[in-house]
Each structure stands twice: as C-alpha cells, then as structure tokens.
Amino acid sequence: MNGRDLIACAQTGTGKTAAFGIPIAVSLLENRHGTALVLAPTRELAQQIDGFWKSLTQLSGGLHSACIIGGMSFSAQARMLSKKPPLVIATPGRLLDHLNQRTVNLSQTSILVLDEADRMLDMGFAPQLTRILKYLPQKRQTLLFAATWDTAVDGLSRKYLHMPERVAAGTISQAATAVVQKVLPTAGNKKNETLLDVINERRGSILIFARTKSRTDRLARYLNSYGLEAGRIHGGRTQGQRNSTLAAFKNGEMRILVATDIAARGIDVFNISHVINYDLPRMAEDYIHRIGRTGRAGLSGEALSLLTPEDRSQWNDISKLLKKTGSSIPVTCSLERGV
Template sequence: MGLAEPLLRALDQNNFKTPTPIQTEAIPAIMRGQDVIASAQTGSGKTMAFCLPLMNRVIETPSDRILILTPTRELAMQIREVVKTLSRFYSGIQTCVLIGGSGMSAQLRSLRSRPAIVIATPGRLLDHCERRSIQLKDFNHVVLDESDRMLDMGFEPAMKAVFKELPSKKQCLLFSATLSPEIQRLANNYLREPVRVQVGQLNQAAPDVEQSHLMLSGSDKNSQLIIDLQSNTGKTLIFTRTKRRAESLSRNISKSQIENGCLHGDRSQSQRNRALQDFRSGRKMVLVATDVASRGLDVEDIERVINFDLPNTREDYIHRIGRTGRAGERGFALSYVTPEEARQWRHLQSDKAESTDSRNAPKKRFRPKFRFRPKWAGRSRQPGRRSSFQA
C-alpha cells in the first residue's frame, strides 16, 4: 500500500499481516488525499483504516496536522493506543488527547508542543477553542469517527462550530457504522466529492456472534445472572440501560464473590480507565457497563456479551453484541427478555431470522426513549491482533 517503513515495521511487530476489507478499500483513497465516507460493521478495523494512511502522511510531510473527533472518552483513548502502537518505530509523531474528566492543565501543556495528532471529544475541543489554546485553522486532515453516535448524542451543533474554525482546504474523513439520511446530510455538508466505501451489510450482527435470549421475569434477572457468570468464567461484558442499574448490579455481583468492574458516565476518568485496564488485563473477567462502552470498546477475548437490560434501538443492539466475535474469533451474545419486553425484542430482531415466541407480548407499541443532549449543550462557556490489521 506504499506505507512508510516505520509503519510496516510496527505492523510486522504486532503480527498484522493482511488488511481487512475496509482497510483495503479506504487506505488507498485516503493516501491519495481524497475525502472518504466509510461504513462497515463494528469490529471491522475502521480505526486503523484512517490511522495508517494519515500517520503515513505526517511521516512524509511533518507539517501536516490531524484532528480526530470521537463521541466518547473511551474511544479517544483507544485511538491513542492505536497511534502509539503504529508509531513505535517513529518518534516524530506527537499525540494529544482532549477529553472531559482529565486535567485541563496537562492538556494545555501538551497543546503547547504543537502535536501532529489531536484526538478529541467535541465538548472539550470547544472548551479549548474558546480558551484559544488550539488553532483549528492549522489542521488539514479531519476525521469524524463514529459520526452516527455523535449525532445520536446531540453533538451536531458542536461539530458545526468546529468546522467553522477549520480551514476550507482540508481532507475530511467520515467513518460510521450506518449510512442514515442524517449521515448522508453530514457528508454533503462537509465532504467534497467523497469516495464511498461500504463493506458488508450494515445494521447486521457480525457473522461470528452466536445470539440467544432467555425469557424470564424481571425479579429473576439477578439470580440468573449469577448462575450464568458462575457457569462460564470467560470475559463477560454486561450491559444495563442506566447508570444506577450498573452500580447496583455491580455491587450484587460482588456479593457473590465475583470480581467485576463498572463503567458508566458518572464515574471519574481515573475510575473508568482502571475498570477498562482491569478488564483488558484479565484481572477482572466481568465488566458491567452502560452504552457509553458499546461504541468503540476494543478489548480482546471478550467471550460473551449479556444484555441484562435490552437496548432501545436495533443499532445499539448491534453495537453492543459487536464487542464479541472480533478478529475472526467466535463470540456469544445472551439477552434477558421479560414477558413485557417480548414486543421490544422482536423489534430488535426485526432484521434477523430468529423467531420469538410472542404469546405473552404486550399490545402497546414499543417507543425508544429519547437520548439526552450532552451536559454542555446550550450552556455558555467560560473562556478560559491477530492476523489482520484489526483495530
């Protein structure tokens, strides 16, 4: 693919031999300097599909600078790890991560060194723009990663504000798990004659994930979960709908002498980092999380995903279970379904050939809950792997 020698050495060091389909199609177009709109199933290697060619550009042209926007802190940190892995044999690429929950002073020091790559969440990036600690006109490559999730989370006003500060001449890359009308509109607004890359069927579960469900009453969920955890000791990621449920469920699991971590938006950044590190390293084989972790969470060897609470949308369901069955490994997804949720379960399974017994399904129509806008929205600010390129 014409990659620089330091990048090839890093790929070889990590046993990355064969690019994934999304990487095969996207990398050449990005290296040619074209705008790209790319969509593929979760776990397809999208992160490395943009990191490799853009880092190659910085190696060839050190004055180039890259801005990567992500919806969550966890995804920002994971992209930084990919960059760190790929730059192992090249010391000329400095990276700065701008996320909420981390100290502003350390970020200001990092920005003063004029890093080649800035990875940021929209809210914290705007904080720095208003402080004038970053000049977006200096960036000539922009990546919108998990752009569908950013729209879901209400970040569109922030993205508009960011693009107003960016130079008119730039390369823009948009990566998304879906190609909804909203994503198409976003591409029309910010991309110039983009190359379109689509791999696989969108909004479909990865083929290596075996899905199943268990009908039970809500009062039986806790006891059933303990039985399931005790019968299988592999890495298990458990999803709940709310932060409060995640906390109470984590405590209940601990009472059964099962070590576990807890990950949700109200936890401090250090707590979130520790929970992810314990889970990645295997010190704790169980992680309880809200949907803050369903996008971008990249942990090897997750054997099973359990939906303790069903998600609101099929899209969220696909992303949750996409945390397992990655890089060609077999994965398992189990969903707890109460009789009252039978109709909702059918809604989540509407594009999959699994039938569900609906004899106890309620008659009322399922309506997904609205997502809240981010905390900063509308508020004034004070200035102030294995054998493929999987990532």
C-alpha cells in the same frame, strides 16, 4: 489516501482505527507541516485511538499526539497542545473548551476524521460538530467512519464532505457474523437470579449491559455479593475510575464488566467471550454495537439477551432491524441449553 473525502461503513471489530490511522501516519510523514484531527464520541474511544497511534508511531520521530478528553487536567492538555502535535484526538465537548480558551489552533488541519460519526449524532453532538468545523480550513480531507447508516449520518456527510468516495465492508448495520446470538426469556423479578445462573454456566470474560448508571451500580454490587469480581463503567464515574476498571478487565484481573452504552462502541478488548444484555438498548441500532464487543478480530463470541414480557416491543424493533440487514436471528434458549 489520494486526498479525496471518504465515507467508510463497516461492522464493529473490523479494524477501522487502522484504516485511518496508518494512512494518516504516512501522510504526516510525507508532509511534516500537515496536521490531523480525529473526533470521537467517547473518552474511551479517544484513548483507544491514541494508544493505537502511539504504538504505530513509536519509531517515527515527531509524530506525537495529544488526547483531549473530559475528566482530565485542562492545563496539562493545554501544555500538550502548545507543543503543536501533528495529531489531535478529541471528544467534541472538551475540544470546544480549548477552542473557546484559544489553547488550540485548528487552522492548519489538513485531515479530519469523524470516527463513529453515527454514535456522535446519537449522543447529540451535531451542534458541537457544527461549531468545531467552523475553525477548520475549507480545504481539507474529511474521512467519515460509521458502523450504521441512517438519514442523520447521510445529512452530516452531505453537509461536510465533498464528492466522497464510499467504502462498505459487509452489509451496513449488520450484526457481526462471528457472534452467536441467543435470547433467554425470564421474568422481571427474576432477572438477577437468571443473570447469576447464566454467569455460572459460562467461562471466559463477560461484558454486561445495563440501561442506567444506578442499575449498573446495583448489578455490580449484587454480583460482588456472590463472590464474583465485577467492575462497572458509566458516565457518572471519574475518568480515573473508568480507566483503572477497564485496564483490570482488559488484563484479566476482573472477569466481569457491567456497563452502560458508553462501552458499546470503541472499547476494543480482544478476548471478550460473552456479551449479556441485562437490559435491551433503547435504540435497535445499539444492539448491533453492543454485541459487536465480542467476536472481534476473527474470534467467535456469544451474545445473550435477557427478555422479559415488558421487553417485547423493543425486541420486535431489534428483530426487524436484524431481518432488514440480513443478520442472523437470535435463537431462544433455556438455561440448560444456553451454555
């Protein structure tokens, strides 16, 4: 890195974590007095970044990190922060808690990374970002990473970045090209049966997206009742439950994971074969992030959306976005043809 601010846009699964993690490690090795802060929208993404950092720096003495997220012990995090780690990886809410309690000092931060900045804005973190950045020095390098670009992200960059360089890998907001997209028409009262048939026709790991916490719970119970090992992740579960479920899914102990959009970004499971949209996302851009959980790191994948007559308006918005970005248009399939 040459010290300039940076805006980087790329499809999911293209190695954005390495794109900022490796240069930060080099910078901190060259300047042992420097520190860096990475802000992420979700706990899982923050933990993933922390895991990458620990693997990257395991042979580099002194480059330890502190992962500051909700759902974990505040006092244990305060003890980690008291050791003045060169890198702090945090979600905005918990970091503000520590700033309010004066258990963290950001006045010497030389590098700031806003990872998945578009998602942070979608989740309503703009006020928290404004408060956090008041604690950082004006003279710093700021790196902004996003998978989609809109007026809100553009406004954020104008507010906090100074004459940034811009890098784009592929077309901004474009669906991952390694993912075969399909849509399967069904009726609202037959979605569960259709989902069961779809799962039974497929091999490999499956990530299913549902719209609400309660529906995620109900779907996981329904699948379990048919002898399918299905876990669930949503914001209502404890961090320990989320961690253990995700670990079982990653390790292949559990074939099916049902999740809300909390898993749509940052969950880097290498070998997800299929993504199923049981419910369509409320925002068209989230469709891009959901299906990007498969077809990562050069592998191919399949994304299948269950479409009821009530979903037509949302599906039209998704189709318009796909056409606008030059993405592949999903093909309509039947259960017999959709394997």
